[in-house]
Amino acid sequence: MTTQTANKAQLRDTRKAVGRRSSNPGWFLVSPSVLLLLLWMIVPLGMTLYFSLIRFNLLYPGENEFVGLENFSFFLTDSGFLPGIWNTVVLVLSVLIISVVGGVLVAALLEASDFIGRGIVRVMLISPFFIMPTVGALVFKNLIFHPVSGILAALWRAFGAQPIDWLANYPLASIIIIVAWQWLPFAILLLMTAIQSQDLEQKEAARLDGAGPGAIFWHLTLPHLSRPIAVVVMIETIFLLSVFAEIFTTTNGGPGFASTNLAYLIYNQALVQFDVGMASAGGLIAVVIANIAAVILVRMIGKNLTDKG
């Protein structure tokens, strides 16, 4: 094995040397795609930057004078900004916790149990992931959380209790449930595949060493899953930072700012108040926040991914 790695390293070195010698034609050949990618990224970013520095409200066309950082200061001092940040953090963390903990438990249970129809149950568990966020949110809004037509209302009435208007009274919690319902399957899918690749003989060795199912789960299965869990956290964080459809179709960010996250706040600025300049500033702030989150994530769990297992 060591020799193999050595060989690979050697090969890489040779390749590097070759690359250096003939670097000009290489650059020439990849330049179209590099250029395209640069344009792809630079143009929108540049436009956003530009918009964020000018006054650009669709209600007042033609008044596009340079305003410096005014848009940023307006966005940061907007009454929706702090709740938006807070709600984003709460939403992301809650869904991450629910989907990772739930995903590990469901995957482990599915792996441990053996019953007829296990395949069908697996498919059913994963299926919410393939439902459009808008559709899922509407189903939750009208058939589950609705104070008149919802299943929960019926349940409450069956016990003689007053039905609760979930989306009005617990807007953020309701949205967390909807989003978690969509992302839990993703975690289950990834973790289930990972759990199936766990070495059987390791588990048998642990059994002989006197480990019960709990100890095997804690000492072998969880460490084995650390890498897929890191992947789940990374990918879900990226998507959860920009949850929008679920909020748009259910609470519209309300009541007040109770369920407004950053993505929704930006939408609100741009398309409700027609303030493109401020929305661009918000977008850039969101990019900065996403990058901070990415750095923290890479610090925390990136080691898990690059570490050779």
Added chain:
Amino acid sequence: MATLKLKNLKKGFEGLQIIKGIDLEVLDKEFVVFVGPSGCGKSTLLRLIAGLEDVSSGHIELDGRDITEVSPAKRDLAMVFQTYALYPHMTVRKNMSFALDLAGGDKAEVQRKVDDAARILELTPLLDRKPRQLSGGQRQRVAIGRAIVRNPKIFLFDEPLSNLDAALRVQMRLELARLHQELQATMIYVTHDQVEAMTLANKVVVLNGGRIEQVGSPLELYHHPANLFVAGFLGTPKMAFLKGKVSAVDTGGCEVSLDAGLQLALPHSSAALKVGDPVTLGIRPEHLELATAGQPGLSVTADVSERLGSDTFCHVLADSGEPLTVRLRGDLNNPYGQRLQLHLGAEHCHLFDANGDAVSHALRAAA
């Protein structure tokens, strides 16, 4: 003290019988090797003993206690797997102390046991590494160390050397033999490699198709195989087999006429043997030699030879088409294509009846 008794042990998977009734006794401090071709059920038998598989019927007794239904953790056996099965996220030290930690052993005591085992296996400098940072041989030693610290009643090994390269295999084989002496432990060792079986075992159990073909010391099995399977399985190069018919029998022996064209008086006899019975004569390479002038011999044609320096293994074909191997002097010239006359020492021949069972020497049977 550790003795193991298997009583009419059977195991089937989905109706397919894999272990077809095993009776066996393993004595204290014995090194028992299960050997047999791939797929004959060696691993399954070992896993039954370890408790990793449930038996279909029969009983397992450890020190007189029936452990057939006891969980693997409570059997007090340790197993070394072919793939090592080390815990990848734990250091070598943690791998070795895992069982003791789980049992809630005293920290200092656990540390001492791990250090002792590490010293025996020369793992001390590696204790803080992870398994992936070790070579194959080192991983193997950690797997053995993990077994040693538990001080189990019986060590179980499932082909522990088959993932190592040839040189390391020879070295680890010696280390295992030394370990057995040092620990004075009872060991059961599974392999498909007859050399490992011959070199390591006090007692070899030859398995075939889920049944025991023969049990005995390595030399007993080598010199007195009970049937054609054992005779052909043990020994490299293989024993040669020549078909023939019994042409005369009396109490002191019999006469066999081989299809290859030789009439041979043998000291083998049994009550069941009759004139005209088809038999198979077996002879090992070291018991064949070139006939001296005038001596009656088996006419063969030399095929290729393998020259090892100390010996030459000359492959030859009898006139009946049956292949034989002859061990000759190392400095022999290549006789390819030549006609040779071979002398078969009747004393060293093995005779097998139509069922493949060995016919014993008349004298030994009488004694």
